[in-house]
Amino acid sequence: MxxxxxxxxxxxxxxxxxxxxxxxxxxxxxxxxxxxxxxxVIKLTGMMCLWGGIMKIAEKSGLTRVISRFLSPLFSKLYKNVGRGSKTAEAMSMNITANLLGLGNAATPLGLEAMRRMQEENPDKTTATEDMIVFVVMNSAAMRLIPTTVATLRTQFGSASPMEIMPATWLSTAMSLLAGVITAKIFSKLLNNKPRRVIALKRGFSK
Amino acid sequence: MKVLGAVVLPVVIVLIIGAGLLRGVKIFDCFLEGAKEGLITVKNILPSIVGLVVAVGMLKASGGLDIIVKFLSPLSGITGIPEEIMPLAVLNPISGGGALSMYELILKDYGADSYLGRVASVMMGATETTFYAITVYYGSVGIKKTRHTTLAALIADFTSFVASAWTVRLFFGS
Known part of the structure; x- marks a missing residue:
């Protein structure tokens, strides 16, 4: 494309x-x-190195693990076939936490691991499951606490307060995430119920 | 808003460094390792940034961008997204590099603290390159039928675009 x-x-x-x-x-x-x-790219290089370094310290001191432990229970509610405290739930919450902290490098492998674990339980290996859809949608709606790239460019173009957009960003991301997850859930319900309804109709006819 | 903006970065950095010291992490070695990874990321995105900065620059210089903006302006009326930002909204789900160079163009033309600059900033901060995420995540496990993933992800993107304009008006006025 x-x-x-x-x-x-x-x-x-x-x-x-x-x-x-x-x-x-x-x-x-x-x-x-x-x-x-x-x-x-040069404008962004310094910040990307600096943030990468700081976030590596966060990762090594276990901060990612602490935040992800808070998120984990929420995930088992959001996903149908992801058990509380399972390896999948752990990979998922670590992935979302890494995204939150702006750790793009660390987030992708964790997300791929979560996908691999969901795929193991998937009866139809070429079709996405409901949980996979919600997970990919959550990943495509970036939740980032501190928008470092945006702030860096804003500074370069003379912003008096580069971080002032943060609350607006959080609110927008939250709304976007909510809309995406709700859409995913609604369509999963509609599409999953369809075959059952058809069967019910057929039964009705045969009677 | 200004106070929060000024405080957040130093506080986060001090907290992380503090946590690292308390846990006995070799913080400077860690920092170097992470910074090196940052540099590798930069190296990896550079070629696509060059390609897209050229394409976006050509659109702008030829007047093609103005045509696209005019063409999309009815949509802008309905959604409340300023028409100057519409090209950014269109590129955002498709290409990270394209969105980045369009964003830079908007900051250059209108300034970072203008209404347009702020809406573009929120939009950039609130979304990820949707099609990239879908390709990478499904591609890795061989899923072909993605069902309603793209629809849900694009609805999420659309919501964030409309919300960007709305939240900026809410927090800063227009």
């Missing part, structure tokens, strides 16, 4: 430049973009 989107952006720009007569500035932008990309 990315192939078409990326290609589309470039071809569309070229066509737009023909009609608007902006060919010179399009050309200039190509020449400058490489440099712009590097300067964008």
């Amino acid at each position: 990315m192939n078409y989107i990326w290609g589309g952006m470039i071809v569309f720009s070229f066509i737009a430049a023909i009609f608007s007569g902006n060919m010179q500035s399009l050309s200039d932008s190509v020449v400058n973009s490489g440099q712009d990309a590097i300067s964008l």
Whole structure:
């Protein structure tokens, strides 16, 4: 998909430049973009190293484990076939905690482990289970306590208070997460009940 | 809001360092290890950032971005998301690098503490690249039928976009 989107952006720009007569500035932008990309990454590099280092200390001092222990009971309620204190629940809550702390590197392997454990219990190996759907949706709605990347860029562009957006971010993420999980649950219910209803109807007819 | 914003980072860092010291963790060695991992992440995302900064830069310079903004502006009226932010909302679920370079463009054009800058910031902080998460997580275990995952994830994204504009108005006025 990315192939078409990326290609589309470039071809569309070229066509737009023909009609608007902006060919010179399009050309200039190509020449400058490489440099712009590097300067964008350089702006973020320092913070990514710093935060990676700080969060590694958090991980090694057991902070991730403490937070994840708080989240774990919530998870066994949210997921149908994930037992309280099971290895799956542990991997899940560690994954979400790592996301909360902005530990992208640590979060992905933990999430993949949770997926692998859910897949072991999955009767149909090519179809996602209800729990998997909720889990992937939770991962795609990023819950991050401290938005370091955003704050770094805000500082670079002269924000007087780069972190002031934090409460708004939390509220938005929470609403997004809620909407995603509710949708997942509702559709799982609808789709799971369908076959049963069909069977009930058929039985009704045969009588 | 300003006080909270100023306090949060130093407090979190001191708490973590303190916890590390109490637990007898070799904090500086740990720090170096984590920082090195951060550097590796940067190295890994660099190529895709270059590709997408070029594409977003071309869109902007050619006037193509203005066309897209105009095209999406009716949606902006319905959802309350400012039309200048709509391209960011569209790119956000698809491409992390694309969203990042679009975000930088918005900060550059309108400033970080403007209404638009704040809405874009909340949007960036409140979402993850949805399609990337779906591909990686299902791909790892060989799931082909993802059922209503994409629908639920996109509804979550959409909610966060609308909420970004709404929460910024709530906390800062517009």
